[in-house]
Amino acid sequence: MSYSSYFQDQGNLTMIDKASNDANPSLDETSSSYSKSDLAIFKASERSLMTRKTQRNTKVFRSAFQKFPATTPSIQKNTPIPSVQNNNNFTPSFQKSTPIPSVQNTSSFQNKSLTSNQKNTFQNNTSSFNNNQKNATTSSVQSNLPFQNNSSSENGMDKKQEHLKSENNSAVVSMQKRKGATYTFDGEWSDDDVWQPNSKKRYLESVVKNRDRGVLSEVNNNKETSSNHELSEEQQRIFDLVVLKRENIFFTGSAGTGKSFLLQRIISSLKARYGSESVAVTATTGIAAVNISGTTLHSFAGVGLGRGFASELVKQVQKSVAARTRWKSIDTLVIDEISMLDAQLFDKLEFIARTIRSNNRPFGGLQLVVTGDFFQLPPVSKDRSSKFCFDAERWKVCIKHTIQLTKIYRQKDSELIELLNEMRIGEMSDKSLVLLKQLENEPNYPDDGIRPTELYPINDMVNRANATELGKISHKLYTYTSVDWEPLRFGQLQTLCKSCLAPEKLELKRNAQVMLIKNLSKDLVNGSRGVVVGFYNQADGTSYYNGEDEAMADVKLLPIVRFTHLCEMVIQEAEWKLTSPGDVVLASRKQIPLVLSWAISIHKSQGQTLDRVKVDLSKVFEKGQAYVALSRATSANSLQVTGFRRDKVMYHERVKKFYQSLTTI
Ligand SMILES: Nc1ncnc2c1ncn2[C@@H]1O[C@H](COP(=O)(O)OP(=O)(O)OP(=O)(O)O)[C@@H](O)[C@H]1O
Secondary structure: OOOOOEEEEOOEEEEOOOOOOOOOOOOOOOOOOOOHHHHHHHHHHHHHHHHOOOHHHHHHHHHOOOOOOOOOOOOOOOOOOOOOOOOOOOOOEEOOOOOOOOOOOOOOOOOOOOOHHHHHHHHHHHHHHHHHHHHOOEOOOOOOOOOOOOOOOHHHHHHHHHHHHHHHHHHHHHHHHHOOOOOOOOOOOOOOOOOOHHHHHHHHHHHHHHHHHOOHHHHHHOOOOOOOOOOEHHHHHHHHHHHHOOOOEEEEEOOOOOHHHHHHHHHHHHHHHHOHHHEEEEEOOHHHHHHOOOEEHHHHHOOOOOOOOHHHHHHHHHHOHHHHHHHHHOOEEEEEOHHHOEHHHHHHHHHHHHHHOOOOOHHHHOEEEEEOOOOOOOOOOOOOOOOEHHHOOOHHHHOOEEEEEOOOOOOOOHHHHHHHHHHHHOOOOHHHHHHHHHOOOOOOOOOOOOOOEEEEOOHHHHHHHHHHHHHHOOOOOEEEEOEEEOOOOOOHHHHHHHHOOOOOEEEEOOOOEEEEOOOOOOOOOOOOEEEEEEEEEOOOOEEEOOOHHHHOOOOOOEEEEEEOOOEEEEOOOEEEEEEEOOOEEEEEEEEOOEEEOOEEEHHHHOOOOEOOEEEEOOOOOOOOHHHHHHOOEOOHHHEEEEOOOHHHOOOOHHHHHHHHHHHOO
């Protein structure tokens, strides 16, 4: 067997030695009605439409589709953008596309120019690796697009329209409910995500149009994890166990082995087969959730920060109709970046699942699909007492299979792969140390203005780097000062400020690169990146894109941000609250929910592929941190590493033991 897949069954390891005998039924099943899963496709479809940059195309698409009258507002430059009130009311307004300056690019980096001293080292290795790549065995999987081969009969369309209508109605009801909604202070929304009726309808129209025009595959090609790639044999095996056999699984592997890639395939197939409402897609961090178009686990679970006894959290969930319904209505719970979930919370969630679902089977009978790499960042814990999830009391009962992916896809150069594998387990060879020395030099990047993403271990370093970049922009500086409130002055405000990403002073300029730190809609979530393209005067509804605002004094303007998927939006103040049980507000902060993002912290980079990276390891303090940072790079000739010392390579003995137990048979 060319790969190692080991299954853990109630603590006993057995090797899977034969492929699943199940026939692989067609995966391109059609959906009889619109569902939330379709929205992912529609988002991509919308992006595709916008990329064409023409209203004409949009009109042509509409007229080709008679059943849905055009309700989309016309796409014009400098149309005032609808504003957003604390997540309640979001209608994205699409503007003509202009390039986003200094975006952190994730597309593949083609230029292979090496610095002279890097060149010699790599020349000999790349060819042999490429040959290996060519010979790699892959097994095929059918396209998972939910709408493939779906006919659009008149009857079918009517049904869909009815379904749409009822979904839109429920969105309105849901929005009304949200008026009194409170937010937990970790920046998560505390209610279901909501679509503006027209916005949702427009998206769904777009799905149908694009399906009928056969452009969905093109749309999917644009996605970061391209659907063109076939699953490898080991990925396929996991896929079959999850999708066909509905097994509870934890699949793991080094950085870049395609865990997220596989997870996305699994999610879309589970949704297509069993209905999107039956699958909860979650991750332990906001950014990881963005990557898989899901929500945070905390947000899904309705447990705030998850503090307190399990029984108290159950009461908290029971009080929220939305949270209760979420727990009861799903069949599968997907959790990405499991390494950042601590054992205690895993056990608490397991208890909540059993209690709320009135089902005493492990995790209340839910299918668990869990992935992550415990050699990457551990749970964030102030007292360092938190245990890894695999040490949770209920882990072995809940996770039937543990499988390791072994083939690394992110990097192609064997020397970098070797270095990363050694760094992961804290055993650096002399050869890798030499390579690290070479990586101190800046690579010869082409003169295309695209800057490497800078990764730092400490937030202060990130802030300084961002401030330097902001200083280089000559446009007018806008400063937004937070409005902080603490009724009892018992120090809760301090706690709130430590946990909340919103800074006391936010400084912005036109062309500043920013990241959203609040979930504003299904699309625009904590971690979404964009650029400030203008400012908006709420008092008179004027948008300023070309600097006309710069001579104006004493006018409070709100930033207009274009996000990477070309959606533009006026960003209004949002609120973070620290509440006691019973929803008494102990402290609150109001601020524009943005931070500068030329540089990002290593913690926030986990799960991302960055094709030009500059890593500063001088202040690395956490186990797995150096490994996470370096493994974001796609090749050694697009990676610069400063501040390396041998003691920066840290790992957890417990994790090493856990992985050794998986690979020793
Ligand atoms: N079967 C495959 N064929 C081709 N490319 C693949 C395959 N699987 C994954 N990839 C590519 O490998 C890269 C890394 O994948 P991915 O981000 O899913 O890895 P990961 O294991 O989740 O990494 P990390 O642990 O760092 O988050 C992506 O660019 C992805 O598209």
